Amino acid sequence: MEALSFGQYQLIYNAFSFGIAAMLAATLFYWLGLSQIAPKYKLAVIITGLVTFIAGYHYLRIFDSWESAFTVMDGSVELTGVAFNQAYRYVDWLLTVPLLLVELILVMSLTKSETVRKSVTLGGAAALMILLGYPGEVSGGIDGTRFIWGALSMIPFLYIVYSLFVGLSESINSQPGEVRGLINLARWVVVLSWSFYPLVYFLPFVIPMDGGTATVVIEVGYTIADVVAKAFFGVLIFMIAFRKSQSPATA
Incomplete structure (x- = not known):
């Protein structure tokens, strides 16, 4: 860890504080709203709150x-x-990260076999993506080790993107009209917010930075991506579940 200026330290400190507040507030919102959700969609909303609860705990740590x-x-x-x-x-x-994909799959009300298959394959790819990125993140510098492991982690990431835009396209098109747009937006939020992680990961290779600046970019960038990918994405999942619960055809 490099020494930081007071402004750099405070910026990261406040970003972490914002992350805690966003995750815990989102958890309360999802779980307190469970009474408005039909039983068949409750699990998706429970997992949505579990994701932000876990994230809130880790942001405290x-x-x-x-x-x-x-x-x-x-x-x-x-x-x-x-x-x-x-x-x-x-x-x-x-x-x-694997649970985020499971949320989306559960709220789509696919067949049981398709739900299990897509949850396992996409969730497994997401876990592999994280495991491959970790050695590069903790390698201690902006060097070849970080680059190689980061490049390897992009392989399961690209598979997830392909699956969301090709493998789930037919399922999304068959969703009720009142939620189809929200599900499509949720798909885009996953891809765009997750794309921010490799951007932050690889940015120090593209733009030379001193130690303090690189730390700010990485920690603040990851925090912003987390809030969008978990708290904001969770709001979309809740809205999809709520709209389906209110529709006699899907409740």
Whole structure:
């Protein structure tokens, strides 16, 4: 971990605080709204809240680790010698990223066999993507190790994108008209928000940055992507489940 300016430290500190608030508020919103959801869609909304709950917990751990890594006094930021634990973020992703795809599959009301098949294949690809990216993230620098592992993690990512836009297209087109647009938007939110992760991951290779600037880009960038991919995406899942619950044809 590189030394940071006071402004850089505060920016990341506030981003983590925002992440905690967004995730925990989203969890309350989803779970308190369960009474408005038909039984067949409740599991999707429960998992939606579970994703943001897990993320909120890990952001609390990330926040504590960040505070422990630095001493701030009179506008000066010094390293304490305690390592900032980047593994919290990857443990969170390993648990939540596959569940994000399961949310979308469950709320689409596919056949049982198709639901199981797509949940296993897409969830497994998402887990593999995270596992492959981790060694590069903790390699300790912007070097070949980070690049190779990042490139490998893109393989399952591209498979997920292909599956969402080709493998699920027929299923999405068969959805009720009142939710088809929302499901299509949710698909785009997954792809665009997840694309932000490799962008942040590889950006230091494209634009030379000092240690402090690279840390800000990575930590703030990942936090923004997390809020969009989990909290905002969850709102879309809730809206789809709510609209289907209100429709006699799908409830």
